[in-house]
Amino acid sequence: MSDVKLKITDRHGVTHDILAPTDMAMNLMEVIRSYELAPEGTIGICGGMAMCASCQCYITSDHNLPEMEDEEEAMLSEAFNITDRSRLGCQISINENMNGLEATIAPEE
Numbered sequence: 202m203s204d205v206k207l208k209i210t211d212r213h214g215v216t217h218d219i220l221a222p223t224d225m226a227m228n229l230m231e232v233i234r235s236y237e238l239a240p241e242g243t244i245g246i247c248g249g250m251a252m253c254a255s256c257q258c259y260i261t262s263d264h265n266l267p268e269m270e271d272e273e274e275a276m277l278s279e280a281f282n283i284t285d286r287s288r289l290g291c292q293i294s295i296n297e298n299m300n301g302l303e304a305t306i307a308p309e310e
Contacts, residue, residue, distance in 0.1 A: 205300040208262075211238045212306050221295045229304065230256035230290035243309055249291035254280030255309075256290035262303035266293060282307050 204220040209232075211217065221232045230245045233256070247253040251272040257280055260266065266288065269277075273292045277283055287307065293299070 203297075205295065205297065205302070207232065207295075207299065208301075208303040209233060209236070209238055210261075210303075210305040212308060221299070223296050223299075225295075227295045228291050229258060229293040229295065229302075232295060233258075233290060233306065239306055239309075244306070245291060247291075251276050251289055251292055254289065254307075257282070257287055257307035258290045258293075258304040259284055259286040259307060260288050260293075260302070260304050261286060262301060264299065264302050280307075281310055 204222050207219050207221050209217050209219060217238060219236055221227065228249060230249055233239055234245055244255050246255040254276050273289050276289060277287055
């Protein structure tokens with residue numbers, strides 16, 4: 202397997218070009234945490250169970266993402282700063298189809 206290139210904009214507006222492995226079954230939230238693009242304790246608070254919205258991201262590229270499951274949709278319906286591009290990073294698996302994905306981490310509030 203190979204790595205994919207991602208463009209992640211952090212909560213300070215800084216864009217990071219990063220490589221994410223496709224062979225480790227990681228999701229976008231885990232990649233953001235591994236690169237420390239958000240302070241510890243501010244993203245992925247529930248551990249990736251779609252039970253909080255701390256990993257909310259705005260997907261700004263035109264990728265064909267998997268449909269939202271009921272849990273993700275319910276969590277986003279209760280979150281702040283929602284847009285039509287909002288997704289939970291913990292629900293976006295990193296695979297070859299994610300190459301070139303661009304995302305912005307939503308504000309913490």
